[in-house]
Structures are given as C-alpha cells and as structure tokens.
Amino acid sequence: MDDTLIHCNKYFEMILCKFADVMLEWFSEYQLTNSEIRSKQIEIDVAGVLKSGFASKHFPQSMIETYHYFSRMTGREINPAEENQLMELGMSVYEQNIEPYPGMVETLDILEHQGHELNLYTGGEKAIQERKIEQMKLASYFHDRIYIRQHKNEEALEQILTSRHFDRENTWMIGNSLRTDIIPALAAGINTIYIKLPNEWSYNVVELKNEPTTAMYTVSSLEEVPSIIAESIAAKQKKRTL
Structure with missing residues (x-):
C-alpha cells in the first residue's frame, strides 16, 4: 500500500528535513553538516527496522538516537525537552493528510x-x-x-x-x-x-x-x-x- 497505492516516503522526508534543520540549530557551534546528520539517522533507522519491523515509535526513536549520538560525540548535554520535541516531530508523520498515487483508483478499477x-x-x-x-x-x-x-x-x-x-x-x-x-x-x-x-x-x-x-x-x-x-x-x- 505505502508508496505503491498511496504516498508515504515523502512525508517521512519532510519530517527528516525539519529534523536536520533542528539539529543544525542545536549543534550550530559544533559545525555538523546536514549530510552527517542524515547519514547517521539512516544508519540507525535501517538497523532498527531490521530488528523491530515497522513499529510507529521506531521512526521518532531513530531521530532521538541520532541526537544522542551527536550529543555524545560533541559533549553537548542531552536535554529531555529536546528529546520530547523530537518524539513529537517524529510521531507527527502519522498525522499527515494521505494522498493516493496518480491512477490509484483507475488502476484498481481496471484490475477488478x-x-x-x-x-x-x-x-x-x-x-x-x-x-x-x-x-x-x-x-x-x-x-x-x-x-x-x-x-x-x-x-x-x-x-x-x-x-x-x-x-x-x-x-x-x-x-x-x-x-x-x-x-x-x-x-x-x-x-x-x-x-x-x-x-x-x-x-x-x-x-x-x-x-x-x-x-x-x-x-x-x-x-x-x-x-x-x-x-x-x-x-x-x-x-x-x-
């Protein structure tokens, strides 16, 4: 269904762009790059799905774990309020308006x-x-x-x-x-x-x-x-x- 009949990945991409912006703001003095942040999140995300499957909290958790990784790497203090902000940001992906892929209804009608x-x-x-x-x-x-x-x-x-x-x-x-x-x-x-x-x-x-x-x-x-x-x-x- 996801990314076959209805859009899915683009909503996750939108949230990840917001995540990277937030991280760049929080870690501005440590000169992190967008590429570093996104690469680490992908690494953690893929490993988590392989282990736990498609659990809803896994996606925001992958952002929190990325945040923890760079906090440890830079010595920046972990802030519970920031963790909560990332959890809310990640879970918001499931609240997006759903859009069908072009031709969804027509394709299903033809096959039927x-x-x-x-x-x-x-x-x-x-x-x-x-x-x-x-x-x-x-x-x-x-x-x-x-x-x-x-x-x-x-x-x-x-x-x-x-x-x-x-x-x-x-x-x-x-x-x-x-x-x-x-x-x-x-x-x-x-x-x-x-x-x-x-x-x-x-x-x-x-x-x-x-x-x-x-x-x-x-x-x-x-x-x-x-x-x-x-x-x-x-x-x-x-x-x-x-």
Missing part, C-alpha cells in the same frame, strides 16, 4: 474489471494502516483480503500465501520495495512488478542476488500494471495453444 482477485499486503502497525485504508476507502476493493504485518519478509508472505488458496503461477506481487515486496515474492514463486521510485528509502534498496525464476517487470508508475498483467496472461494462453 479484468476479473482479478485483489489482495492488500502492507507493513506497519494495525491501527495506523487501518486508518489509511479507511480514509482511502480501499476495503471496497480488498474486502477481507487485507494483510497487515509489522515485519514484511519471506516468512510473513509465505504465511499469507498458505492461509488461503493462491495459484502461485498466476499470483502477482506489485510493490516499490525490493527488500520487502519483490525478493520475498520471488522466493515464494510468484510473479512480480517492481515499481521503481526516485529517491527511494534506503531500507528498500537491496541487490537481487538470484536470477528470477518467475516473471519480473520493472516499471515507473502504477498505471503500467494492468497492461503488463494482461499481456503476460495473453502470452501464456497463446503459448498453450501452440
């Missing part, structure tokens, strides 16, 4: 019209993700086929695929994350469409180590998805008739 059963798989805390789903009225497309997991990995996807009947040869994973969408889907033997986004969160950017044994396409927009699936199905049917 083509006769596909639509399933929604997303990572995060249940209450936060359910609020987004309700605001975007996505349940009208996915009904009870909505799966929210704090950890998105091969184990989580396999559990979903075995929880009900999925014809893996004709099942598709569509997502923007190589780490949590594409690699687990390829390992599970289903087809994939990777929506490659500019300025992707570094956590999502990993290397594909093995050659895909199922169909894998790379696109730059959600709106390309229906035609790719339709063409793939047509090609399979043609092959069977030869």
